Amino acid sequence: MLVKLSIIVPHFNSSGSLERLLASIPARHSLEVIVVDDHSAPDEKAKLEVLRDKFYKHRLSFFTNAADKKSAGAARNEGLYYASGQWVLFADADDYFLDGFYEKVSAFFESAYDIVYFTPISVYNGTDEQADRHVKYEVLVKNYLKEKNRLAELKLRYQFEVPWSKLFRRSLIMRNYIKFDELMYANDVLFSVKTGYYAQEIYASDEQIYCATKDSGSLTTVVTEKSFDTRCHVFLREHYFLKDHLSKAEFEIIEPNGRYYLLGARKFGIRKVWKVYRALRKQKVKILTRRMLNPWWFKDRYRKVKKEETELERFKDFK
DSSP states (O other): OOEEEEEEEESSHHHHHHHHHHHSSSSTTTEEEEEEOOOHHHHHHHHHHHHHHHTTTTTTEEEEOOOTTTTHHHHHHHHHHHOOOOOOOETTTTTEOOOTTHHHHHHTTTOOOOEEEEOOOEEEEEEEBOOTTTTTHHHHHHHHHHHHHHHHHHHHHOOSSSSSSSSHHHHHHTTTTOOOOSSSTTTHHHHHHHHHHHHHEEEEEEEOOOEEEEEOOSSSOOOOOHHHHHHHHHHHHHHHHHHHHSSSHHHHHOOOOOHHHHHHHGGGOOHHHHHHHHHHHTTTOOOTTTTGGGGHHHHHHHHHHHHHHHHHHHHHHHH
């Protein structure tokens, strides 16, 4: 039977949560699940064989990232190589699909859309209390459904920077040679931006198909200098792509702002701040906005940043 949907899952040392994800996917002849292991520990790889046997009714395949590659981005690219479905969903091994998701996505199998954006949710692991990983993307979908204007569409296309909770036409990805960056961090940003750009017809749905998870008690992701540098470089490439491909009017509406990276560089010293500033100015990235010139806004923003830093320090002490 023709495969309608391929679900691609990168995996690394998380067989327990992967089992939960697989259990949330129905066994269908028209649905294939491709798991690409990103060089897990030997005992974890052995557990994958147990999962293969447990989910024998599923159209389930396991592959391994190439020996010289290591990242979720590389794993997703490997999965795309083996995918045969007309449509593609991406999932992280520690997340899961919601009941009835297949019926919701299959309703679009005969549509002309290139991307269908669904409204995600997120919860804390262990408690199932609502988390905040989904909020930004939920707002993008809801604003698009409410406003139906060009601004809302541009934001949906270019600021929904994760690959999950989106249904992709596989031919969109293949004919435009779109791949994930094979980096340890921010490997999905350019993929999401490029698919958003090349998609001819898009659709947004208030239906929920996917739940992202977050570990309880984590206030933020620890940012190392290496991860910061990688994310900053990806941001500059994203800025260049949008400036090069969008009209001047559209780019001015959606232009990414570099102030986050300039502020984030403080953690690594004045030399890093200067280096980031030079990189942003060299590419003519906007740093200031009219709102930032308002002293009341600046004072309020400073208070929020200091509060976040204080909370993070308290969390570190607790651990």
